[in-house]
Amino acid sequence: MHKEIRMLHKEDYQHFAEMDTGISDDYVGRIFDRLTTGNHRLYGLFLDDQLVSMGGYSIFAGRYAMLGRLRSDRRFRGKDLATELLSHILNGAFKVNGIEWVGGNTQEDNTPARRVLEKIGLTPILTVHGVLSQDISILKSDARPWKQINSVERKWFWLQERYVKTGKVFPYECYYSFPSSHALFQEEEIEKWTFFENEEQTRFIITKRDQKGHQYLHVVYPWNDFSTQKGFWETVAKGYDQMQKEIELEDKDSDTEKSKGFPGAKESFIWLDLTKDEVQRLPQEHPFEVPPAWVLYGVRKEERK
Template sequence: MEQVMNVQPLTHKDRPALEAMDTGIEDDYVVRIFERLIESDSHELFGLFREGKMLAVGGYSLFGSGKFAMLGRLRSDRRSLMKGNATELLQPIVDQLFRDPMVAWVGANTHLHNHAARRVLEKLSLNQGPVLHFLTLKSPKLLTAHESGPVWEEVTDLQHKKELIHSTEMNELGVFPFECYYPLPYDNALFTDQHLEKSSFYQNPDASRFVIVKSDTKKFDYSHVKYFWNDHYNQPGFFETILHHWKQHPDHVGCWIDFSAEGFKNIPDLSPYDVQEPWMLYGKWK
């Protein structure tokens, strides 16, 4: 007899089923912040169940007043891998999101070499996007071959910030790195006054470049750097500027920088950084 599987949003009563999954992930943050996720207005978490057992878990986060939905937090029980459970879980979630009149884009961010996850996303008809490299500058004393210079001038006027952010819709990153791990399409819905006011903007002396640094927390606190060109090492004062922000926040573990594939190639020495595997963004507009 065929065993029926069903997908349902998770509630407090589902914590034991989540904890019973064998995901192979030690100290899984989804388990640690489970209550926060299911009680949030901007996050949703779902489980794939069969006979009361959770075979897979995943969900999405909403950004830009609900315009953008990023899939994530996908985990499968290792005892039932290679059975299509991830697709079985995510397909109805994606279908639901595209029926939502508020949602205009659905996407996901996964490691470039995670071919199993990429196959799932392609089955969901999400399109390949840019490859990004997430690096955390943790040892600035090891920086070499960069153009030194004075700290760039801080921009505090909200209207000036808006003018700067709107000037780089076509940029060399190909996305807007909204948060650590969450690159999104470059869209005005993300540039709320609140977001811009909490972001530190710095502009170089000839006004040809600017950088945004915003505090962000993903288990650890970071100075999250948003720079839209590939010439980090050729712009005098760039590194002095982001290190200036880090020094103002000594609790941060480092400067998280999103590099494009080309920008990553331009780094002369990776020793100052904590380097992750490259990521690929998938997405689809309605």
């Protein structure tokens, strides 16, 4: 039986459709074309002319590659084909000009996926819950929201101090976090993010809009004392209210909706990435849904053996 690993193109969709993955209504099928172009790559492992394992990566900020879309045909599992494929993809990603870090995300209880990531040389970096809520009014008091930062210099000061200098993992998008570097913070991205600072100028919050099916106000806060910071929840609520107003306006104007890059407005949520310890720090009667945790794996180019 002939074995081959190659890059996939949109014309390979039928090979994907014929796989028995056990996943009903797989989103990968709906966006297969997009995952083979631009900053996305898909690869397939074929036995003769049958696609039996698939995976790929997406490039962020020209420096980071995130593995994903791992799919295996159930009829061929148990042969380490997924490990062989991902190892090939990892090696290929590091050959792309500029890539310095490759990672992967999987749910904490997905033992087979975690085993594959570890076999190819990735190590766990961070475990977080993406907690969600549509109404945090129960957390609000009469405190004033924090003041919005308009100074570009002040925004860069905070990013440098709390992320770039420390290499702390930054939640770049919902589901996509990366070890910080100057390259991660592109000027055009920062312009889309809203920064807030407390009265004492000792803490800051970033809120940014994201869409992963639903609309999200992605809240970034690099400390674990949110429950004791006066005005924190009021600031988050203010940002969420503003996002909902934007969505309502876009729903009335489809042209504006398309130009913003957020088509098909659906339900909206507040999203915070919290560690297990931070989840425990939430008030007992908190309004957040706490889904299963995700584990971020990764390896730097210079760390590879």
